[in-house]
Amino acid sequence: MIGALQGLGLLAAAAGAGFFLAGTVGLIRFPDTTSRLHALTKADNLGLGLVVLGLLPFAGSLGAALKLLLVWGLVLLAGGTVAQMIAARVRGTEPGA
């Protein structure tokens, strides 16, 4: 038996998986580095966000739910930083270099 919240969670996780699929297709198909980064960050940010949202009803405890949100926040921070650094490198506008 699955409750309404869990059902919504599964839908959100499935939507997140869709974003991962689209991001991966973009990563493979797009012609240049910045477009590929653009596709990849959608998978990282929105895709993982939806997957985390979908897992929240299954977390079991408040601590576990907060840890899931922390994981998403850390991936946002790291992914955003790396994407900016790669883009700056490609465009030759690296700070401090």
Next chain:
Amino acid sequence: MGGLVDWLLAALVLGAAAWTLAAPTGFAAVVGFVGFGLLVTLAWVRLGAVDVALTEAAIGAGATGVILLMAVVRLRGGAEEVSAATPGRAVMVAAGLLAGGVGLALALAVLALPDPAPGLAAAAMARRGELGLGNPVAAVLMGYRGLDTLLESVVLVFAVLAVWSMAPDRRWGGIPGPRFPRQEAGPLALLARLLLPIGLVIGIHVAWVGAEAPGGKFQGGTILAAMWVLAWVAGLVQPPAIASQAVRLALVAGPLAFLLAGFAGMALGEGFLAWPPGLAKPMILLVEAAMTLSVAAALALLVAGPPERAA
């Protein structure tokens, strides 16, 4: 459903391994190796070995990946040396056959095990309460095979010594690794300032919960080392000279505490590395804390490499 996921995962692990071996450049091979390590991490999770999964992700994929990446960067411009050190086709084929043979023999041995496989799990679980550790993996690592864990900690010190020995004589005692410019603005500066406090807390947390839940000194120490590397590449800290007493003390603090605890077992308990009853938990926690520091120092120094500049 579960079986399908496992088959897919196994196929992905093998595919990533093959891709890594066939990668055209060193950089691509390292990227493949890190991806392979993360897939193996998922395999360990599927097998229920979360402690091993954490270690694989932290040390197998993370720390080793960064060390290999540094090696790739250092090898640029040394094409002649690289091709001179690359083994010939015959050696590669022999190594491949040997590795394949060992893998096949291991797979056959695992498949030949009776179900349920014989083991000492029940006996180990029965007595772990005496050490006061809730995590059975930590209890086995510290209680039953303390000698192995002690030697693992010593191996890290020797690995750092081996890297330091690569330095020419005139650089001995100097500062390892390249110098990174201090980032005052930009994404890296932001990441280093935001992530450092969070990462330090998470690293210490992972090391601390190892007594009760999956985690421990190696996993937590790796996260702490990663935070130092982040501060280093952002130019916030410079590597210390390898002649520094503080660095050398941090490197050997863990093995030293472990050895002292082992000898204390001879004085107070039944023998070398026997934890005296009643004192087991606090002694283990002290050893684990010192080990976390030493693992972090050793991994950070392995990433930094041999000394390159005068102190």
